[in-house]
Amino acid sequence: MPSSSVSMHGMWSSRLMFILAATGSAVGVGNIWMFPYMVGVNGGSAFVLAYLICIAVIGVPVMMAEVLVGREGRQSPINSLISLSERSGLSPHWRVLGWMGALTGILILSFYGVISGWAMAYVVTTVSGDMNGVDASQVTAMFDSFTGDMTQVMVWQGAFMIATIFIVARGVGDGLEMAVKYLMPALFILILALIAYAATTDHFGEGFRFLFQFNAADLTAESILAAMGMAFFTLSLGMGTMIAYGAYMPPDANILGTVGLIAVLDTIVALMMGMVIFPLVFANGLEVSAGPGLMFITLPLAFGHMDGGQLFGGIFFLLVTFAALTSSISMIEPAVAWVVEKFKLTRAVAAIVIGGIAWLIGLGSVFSGNIWSDLQVLGDRTFFDSVVFLTSNILLPLGGLIFAIFAGWLLNREIISGQLEMSGPSLQVWSFLIRYIAPVAIFVVFVMALR
Ligand code: PFF
Numbered sequence: 001m002p003s004s005s006v007s008m009h010g011m012w013s014s015r016l017m018f019i020l021a022a023t024g025s026a027v028g029v030g031n032i033w034m035f036p037y038m039v040g041v042n043g044g045s046a047f048v049l050a051y052l053i054c055i056a057v058i059g060v061p062v063m064m065a066e067v068l069v070g071r072e073g074r075q076s077p078i079n080s081l082i083s084l085s086e087r088s089g090l091s092p093h094w095r096v097l098g099w100m101g102a103l104t105g106i107l108i109l110s111f112y113g114v115i116s117g118w119a120m121a122y123v124v125t126t127v128s129g130d131m132n133g134v135d136a137s138q139v140t141a142m143f144d145s146f147t148g149d150m151t152q153v154m155v156w157q158g159a160f161m162i163a164t165i166f167i168v169a170r171g172v173g174d175g176l177e178m179a180v181k182y183l184m185p186a187l188f189i190l191i192l193a194l195i196a197y198a199a200t201t202d203h204f205g206e207g208f209r210f211l212f213q214f215n216a217a218d219l220t221a222e223s224i225l226a227a228m229g230m231a232f233f234t235l236s237l238g239m240g241t242m243i244a245y246g247a248y249m250p251p252d253a254n255i256l257g258t259v260g261l262i263a264v265l266d267t268i269v270a271l272m273m274g275m276v277i278f279p280l281v282f283a284n285g286l287e288v289s290a291g292p293g294l295m296f297i298t299l300p301l302a303f304g305h306m307d308g309g310q311l312f313g314g315i316f317f318l319l320v321t322f323a324a325l326t327s328s329i330s331m332i333e334p335a336v337a338w339v340v341e342k343f344k345l346t347r348a349v350a351a352i353v354i355g356g357i358a359w360l361i362g363l364g365s366v367f368s369g370n371i372w373s374d375l376q377v378l379g380d381r382t383f384f385d386s387v388v389f390l391t392s393n394i395l396l397p398l399g400g401l402i403f404a405i406f407a408g409w410l411l412n413r414e415i416i417s418g419q420l421e422m423s424g425p426s427l428q429v430w431s432f433l434i435r436y437i438a439p440v441a442i443f444v445v446f447v448m449a450l451r
Helices: 015-026 029-041 045-073 077-087 092-127 136-148 150-199 204-212 221-234 241-246 255-283 293-305 309-343 347-367 383-410 413-420 424-450
Strands: none
Touching (some): 015 150, 029 045, 029 221, 029 255, 029 293, 029 309, 045 221, 045 241, 045 383, 045 413, 045 424, 077 092, 077 241, 077 309, 092 150, 092 241, 092 293, 092 383, 136 150, 150 204, 150 255, 150 309, 204 255, 221 383, 221 424, 241 309, 255 293, 293 309, 347 383, 383 424, 413 424
């Protein structure tokens, strides 16, 4: 039996709300900005195949473990880890894993707020018609001059952070749930509209083949590694977000079915974004391997030349902002829930304190485009690149690895079978994936990423 059937922070009102919220967390800038550029950089369909396999054999089992720990613990990830460790006869020091996750979330939000701020700014830039008819060098110059303008980027980042803090402060029911209830369906509709547009270009088939003409022979070690890191980031795993959201999950929802659906929805959004972006890239003779600039440099160029591009471009960047908001709120939920429990603060104060810290750290990422552009922090990386590297390549895989060992090898088996409601072969498959496949695979990614 779970330790409690409700959380002090509130509850998702239904299984559907949990699915929307967790899908909202998973679907974000990772799917929209990072996935297409990673596909482009890593050669297309082979990367997609590796990504799909990683989602299925690592992502789904780890997410199931996070959700079950949350629903059993019914508290912040830190306190859920303490209580489940004690009930499994383990040291309460497993809480360190929760602290690491809470800190990782704050760090991710610090740079995520900057990218999301760019997306918000691009809603205005695109709708105002500034992109109409621009050429590649102009659009690049516009991007560089925008990110180089410290005040502008700070204003947009600040606006995004205030929106995030506002939603989190309102709590599970009125804040998080209201946001995902409207933003997630809107997101799906907007993407479908963009796919319909992409289908009108002569290059839809070409984009489709680039994504799906699987050829296993194209798989390289690098593309597999990149795909695994992407799988972690995109499913919001390795830092306790799914533990936090699992704590608000109704007791009667089945974990395997629910998590499977979230993974499928997240994957569909990423693939749909590929189907939006690549036909546009091909139709405009752009470079698929443009890298991180793919969205902010090449897409406005495409929008600037298509009929109705002003409107579609505006819709697109609005969509990115929506998706980013339903993810950003989940990044600080682990820390906010813990601060509320530990210091008995109201959610509003906790959200302002934690969001404020993320905002302050994020200023370093704002400055990386301008006054700190020459500052090197980790190796030859700017502050911004260092935080991205530290979180995605080190902290998330490390958190996922330790968590897989905790859940697979140490957690009380009765808690697991009670929460997962699985037995026989299906439980054996999950146990095999979480005990052997996930830790070994994550370890390999981690070591390679460090090198
Ligand atoms: N999954 C989000 C995305 O793909 O944009 C990013 C993210 C959200 C990472 C929440 C980590 C997290 F805890």
